[in-house]
Amino acid sequence: MDEKLHVKTLAAYPAGYCATRDDAAPMFSAEGVVDGNQIREVRLEEYRGQWVILFFYPSDFTPV
Amino acid sequence: MTELAAVAAFYPHIKALGAELLAISTDSAYAHLVFKQITPAITNLAAPLVSDRTHEISSAYRVLDRKAGAAFRASVFISPDQIIRAKFVYPKEIGRNISEHVRLLQAFQYAQETGQGVPANWVPSNGSQPAPAEKKR
Numbered sequence: 001m002d003e004k005l006h007v008k009t010l011a012a013y014p015a016g017y018c019a020t021r022d023d024a025a026p027m028f029s030a031e032g033v034v035d036g037n038q039i040r041e042v043r044l045e046e047y048r049g050q051w052v053i054l055f056f057y058p059s060d061f062t063p064v
Numbered sequence: 065m066t067e068l069a070a071v072a073a074f075y076p077h078i079k080a081l082g083a084e085l086l087a088i089s090t091d092s093a094y095a096h097l098v099f100k101q102i103t104p105a106i107t108n109l110a111a112p113l114v115s116d117r118t119h120e121i122s123s124a125y126r127v128l129d130r131k132a133g134a135a136f137r138a139s140v141f142i143s144p145d146q147i148i149r150a151k152f153v154y155p156k157e158i159g160r161n162i163s164e165h166v167r168l169l170q171a172f173q174y175a176q177e178t179g180q181g182v183p184a185n186w187v188p189s190n191g192s193q194p195a196p197a198e199k200k201r
Contacts, residue, residue, distance in 0.1 A: 019126040020151055025142045026124040031093040032086070032114040033100060039093045042086065042114050044146070051083035051169055052142040055111075056127050056135035057067055060091045060099035064066060064159050 025052075067137070069105035070162040073196035077166045078111075081173065085165075088114040088121060090134050127153060139165060141172070 017023065025044065032042035044052070068087060078085050087109075091099070096113040100106055114121070116135065122128035127138035137154040150168060154160050171182040 017126075019124065019140070019148060021148060023148045025140070025146045025148050026121075027146075028121045028124070030088075030114050030116060030121060032112045033093055033096045034112045036110075037097060037100070039097060042112050044086075044142075047084050047086075047142075048146055049144045051081070051144060051172065053078070053083065053085040053165060053169075054121075054125065054138075054140040054142065055067075055071065055085050055087045055165075056122060056125070056138040056140070057087060057089050058129070058132065058134040058137065058156065059089055060065075060095050062065060064157060 065103065065105070067159045067162070068109060070159070070196070071111060072106050072109040074162045074166055075109065075111055078169065081166070081169045083169050085111045086114050087111055088116050088135065090116045090119055090122060092117055125151075129156075141168060143172070 019026065027044050029041055029043045029045075031039055034040055034042060071085060071087065075085065089096075093113075093115040096115060100109065100113065116122050119128055119133065122135040125138070125140055127136040127140075128134075129136055137156065137158075137160060139150075139152050139154075139160060140148055141150040143149045149172065152160075167187065170188050171186055174180075174186075174188070175182050
């Protein structure tokens with residue numbers, strides 16, 4: 001059986017939401033460490049009107 | 065960790081462009097707090113450290129490593145009208161180039177101001193290639 005993934009197979013499926021270029025940014029609200037050492041709610045919506053970089057990283061306390 | 069140290073060094077450039085950076089991992093906010101307090105290289109980092117404890121944010125942005133329960137090394141650039149304009153995913157073992165993040169913000173703003181495309185390897189004509197800020201002690 002051929003287990004390789006082929007473009008023909010994938011191209012036939014609708015892609016769904018990919019969170020990529022030109023997509024609406026999903027809104028969120030989450031706890032964060034802000035203003036030095038305060039823990040408070042951070043809402044993406046607060047930053048409307050500014051460029052924002054979401055900088056995802058794997059984990060605290062790791063090298064790299 | 066070296067990535068966040070590099071973010072700390074370039075953060076003043078990001079703020080100077082009127083932008084914000086939200087650093088996000090699946091650690092708890094309390095882990096973030098302790099991490100900041102005991103890691104000298106990021107103790108002074110002013111960028112918010114966001115906790116994606118539920119994995120919802122990483123999942124929605126399609127950057128969740130489900131096996132690891134952790135986010136990929138991924139950067140998502142969101143414009144002022146909250147549309148995703150760029151996204152890149154890096155290997156687990158290789159840290160990102162934070163200077164390139166600043167250049168991309170500068171390039172977006174240049175493109176917006178001039179209505180022109182931005183060629184490969186463009187840098188601002190005022191020569192303001194971002195350099196890491198002096199480390200505060």
